[in-house]
Amino acid sequence: MGLVYACIAPHGAEIIPQLAGDKLEAFSATRHGMETIAAGIEEHKVDTIVIATPHNLRLRRKIGLVVTEFTEGSLKTESGSVQLRFKCNRALAENIVQEAEKAKLPVVAVNYGTAEGEASCMSMDWGTLIPLWFFGCQTRRRPRAVIVTPSREIPSANLVEFGRLIARTAEKSKARIAFVASADQAHTHTTRKDRMAFIPTPQNSTGLLWTRSRTTT
Numbered sequence: 001m002g003l004v005y006a007c008i009a010p011h012g013a014e015i016i017p018q019l020a021g022d023k024l025e026a027f028s029a030t031r032h033g034m035e036t037i038a039a040g041i042e043e044h045k046v047d048t049i050v051i052a053t054p055h056n057l058r059l060r061r062k063i064g065l066v067v068t069e070f071t072e073g074s075l076k077t078e079s080g081s082v083q084l085r086f087k088c089n090r091a092l093a094e095n096i097v098q099e100a101e102k103a104k105l106p107v108v109a110v111n112y113g114t115a116e117g118e119a120s121c122m123s124m125d126w127g128t129l130i131p132l133w134f135f136g137c138q139t140r141r142r143p144r145a146v147i148v149t150p151s152r153e154i155p156s157a158n159l160v161e162f163g164r165l166i167a168r169t170a171e172k173s174k175a176r177i178a179f180v181a182s183a184d185q186a187h188t189h190t191t192r193k194d195r196m197a198f199i200p201t202p203q204n205s206t207g208l209l210w211t212r213s214r215t216t217t
Contacts, residue, residue, distance in 0.1 A: 002171040005044045005178040007037050011055075011130040012184060013077055021079035034134040042139040046178040048089040049135060050166060052148040053127035053182045063100070063107045063162055064149035066122045067093045071145055073124025084129055086136060088122075089144040089175060096146070096169050105162055106154055122147060127182040135180065143178070 014023045015031045041049070057064045072085035093109070100107035113119040124132070128147055136142045148166075150159055163179075170177045 001174060001176045003167050003179060004176050005041055005046055006180070007040075007178070008181045008183055009034065009037060009131045009134075010184045011053075011127045011182050013075060013126065013130065016075075016082060016130060016133055018080040018082055019075065019077045021077065034131075035138070038134045038138050041135050041143075041178050042141065044176065044178070045141075046176050047141070047143050048092060048146060048173075048175040048177045049132065049143045049180055050092075050146040050148060050170075050177060051128055051131060051180040051182055052150055053125055054150065054152075055125040055127035055182075056122075056147060056149040057110060059108060059110075059149060059151060061106060061151055061153045063105065063151055063154070063159070064110050064147075065093050065097045065100070065107055066147035066149070067097065067109045067111050068113070068120045068122040069116055070118065070121040071124050071128070071147060072121055073129045075126055075129055082129070082133060084124060084132060084137060085121075086132060086142065086145045089146050092169070092173055092175060092177070093146045095173070096166055099165055099169050100162060103161065103165060105158055105165070106151070107162070110149075131180050131182050135178070144175075 010030060012027070012030070013019045014027045015034055017024060020027060066088065067090055068088055069090055070085060070087055074081060074083040097107060097109045110122070111120060112122045132145060166179065
């Protein structure tokens with residue numbers, strides 16, 4: 001089916017209600033944005049989420065593609081904790097690796113634990129767990145996941161081409177795929193509502209949604 005949805009999503013722990021503590025109301029706008037994205041993912045009947053996270057494996061000058069059968073993780077604050085486990089779309093991940101190798105992009109397939117089965121499981125970082133908490137656990141259907149770990153040490157042109165390659169590979173798949181770029185754009189906060197916005201694209205777009213981070217003056 002191909003790529004049917006895409007978004008940029010933040011990954012601050014406070015947007016999950018169980019982890020927010022006394023910041024529950026302060027992060028309500030960001031939380032609402034994530035819930036709106038989750039509704040869009042469900043509306044588009046997404047069954048696989050390809051998520052690019054900056055906080056998983058830090059492979060020097062390599063893009064990592066996680067090819068485990070499962071991924072799981074937990075996140076804890078003084079206010080509470082959450083725990084997730086997702087099945088991975090291993091076939092799609094392997095296809096992306098093969099296409100990237102053909103294109104001579106600096107990509108490496110990464111497994112963990114065992115070659116297959118329940119113990120073939122990559123640990124989730126917070127950049128993966130927080131978006132998936134909204135986009136998988138708060139929806140009626142739980143998509144499978146593909147985790148991508150971009151490198152900051154390779155030319156940006158390689159990353160752009162890799163993104164295009166993911167889209168082309170997705171077109172050959174029978175899955176309905178969403179691409180999620182997990183990113184906090186500012187790492188700063190303000191209570192000024194004019195500095196925080198959830199911005200949907202026009203209705204005739206391909207489904208891209210943008211959650212802009214908070215900034216200070």
